[in-house]
Amino acid sequence: MARDVEGDSGRAESVSARSPEFVAALMGAVRGEVKAGASLARHSTYRIGGSATIFTPASAADLSAGVQAASAAGIPLFVVGLGSNVLFPDAGLDALVVRMGKGLDAVRHEADRWWLGAGLPAPHAARKTAQQGWAGLHMMVGVPGTVGGGVFMNAGCHGGQWADVVEQVTVVNAQGAARTLSKGEIPFSYRRSGLDGAIVVEVEVRLREGNREELDREVERLFEWRQRGTPFNQPCCGSVFKNPEGPAPAGWNRPWTAGSVIEEAGLKGTAEGAVIVSPMHANYFVNTGGATAAEVRALIARARETVRERIGVVLETEVKVIGRFGEYVTIR
Ligand SMILES: Cc1cc2nc3c(=O)[nH]c(=O)nc-3n(C[C@H](O)[C@H](O)[C@H](O)COP(=O)(O)OP(=O)(O)OC[C@H]3O[C@@H](n4cnc5c(N)ncnc54)[C@H](O)[C@@H]3O)c2cc1C
Known part of the structure; x- marks a missing residue:
């Protein structure tokens, strides 16, 4: 070549x-x-x-x-x-x-230890573990990714995140060699695992024993909350930005989240082409039909700049913007 x-x-x-x-x-x-x-x-x-x-x-x-x-x-x-x-x-x-999907989505468990294939959808993992009376992943029912994507992103919600339950992660490196990492070797932080360059193949988690019926009810409650509070079924990527770091400025009397900050900057309903800041949840940017990546990128840049000017905070993207060779692109 x-x-x-x-x-x-x-x-x-x-x-x-x-x-x-x-x-x-x-x-x-x-x-x-x-x-x-x-x-x-x-x-x-x-x-x-x-x-x-x-x-x-x-x-x-x-x-x-x-x-x-x-x-x-x-x-x-x-x-x-x-x-x-x-x-x-x-x-x-x-x-x-x-x-990562079928073929890499096996599930098995022994007592509180569960081994989950990276291609398994996280909501399936949440429901399956909860149905068998194990707590710790049940809150992921509304996070529509895979187990591998969840660990890579250290996804989380409702006070839980993958880092809380992971014991070991088997990864394949860029040369195709497999290796198992213990949780202490993975530098997890907010929405980050530090596993860049590694492909997550299987994850071992340790869950807590819980009450089956209560967990089932909790799963349904959290799922309904998701559907009510976010444009869950519309084309989007969930949160575009991470929540701002540090304490809220004096006099800020709302949650110090990316959604509140974008809303306060007056951006709900703002559009670039066919992509719009959701009127339902300001940290969700929705493709209303036929939107392009260029339009999403333009809206991200506009929201970031407007928030910087009006609120004085620089938001960092949570969504991974991908370049032609699979590299991550930073939007300024
Ligand atoms: C409606 C909606 C709601 C959401 N709510 C939440 C929420 O509450 N909390 C939250 O944290 N996130 C949320 N998200 C974002 C998203 O669901 C999570 O980040 C999820 O964990 C991504 O998983 P995925 O398999 O889709 O990853 P992808 O989007 O496919 O990939 C994301 C990143 O992970 C990497 N990756 C994926 N799989 C692997 C693997 N096996 N090994 C190594 N790297 C991998 C990719 O290269 C990419 O960099 C939401 C998204 C939507 C659409």
Whole structure:
């Protein structure tokens, strides 16, 4: 494969997972699904994104084989779960998209220890553990990602987060080698695991014994709350920004959250093209139909700047804005 260097990123322009030679080589090396020219919009809750080669491994061994094939060809990777926290580019990706789903979604448990495949949807993990009388993941019923995406993002809600229950995480590195990390080796912080560059394959969590009926009721209550309080069923990525750090300024008499701050800056209902700051919850930006990544990026930049001017706080994005080679893009 030719290796023309792109601008200042130093990346080879023509190294692409879209190349027919690479797609054929990958298909020969792995089991699972390899789809060339697949729509990323179908793999993002924003329903936004161009096309890419998407590989859904059939097993952990196939994941490693696919990662090795990409590494040997000099092709970067981008791992996606349920795409509930990513904004893909309109032009699609030249990185190989590794989709964690069926084949990597097994569940087993012994007493309070549960082993969860990274491709398992977190709401399934929440319901399944609660139904069997185990507490600690039940609050994730309204976080529409995978187990792997949840751990990578250290997702959380209602006072719980993945870091509270994780014991061990098995990861595959960029060369396809597997390794198990104990919780002490993972630098979890607010909406961050520090697992950059690693693919989460399986997670061991330790849960608390609880009352089955009470947990079931709690799961339903939290799920209803989600549906009532957020534009849950509309195309969006959940919270666009992380909550601001530090104490609220003197005289601030509302929750010191990104949603309140954006609302206070008068941004509810503000639109860029077909994307709008939700009138229901200001930290949710909703694709009202046919929105582009460029429009979402413009709205993020506008909201960030308006909040800085009017409230004096600089918000940091929670959504991962993805560049053409799978890199994270910072919006200023
Ligand atoms: C309606 C709605 C409500 C939401 N509510 C919440 C909430 O209450 N709390 C909260 O924290 N989040 C919330 N989110 C955001 C999102 O659901 C979480 O961040 C979720 O954990 C992302 O999981 P995912 O599988 O969709 O990850 P993706 O969006 O697919 O990916 C997110 C990031 O994780 C990485 N990643 C995904 N899987 C893996 C893996 N196996 N190994 C390594 N890296 C991986 C990706 O590369 C990317 O950088 C919400 C989103 C929506 C749409």
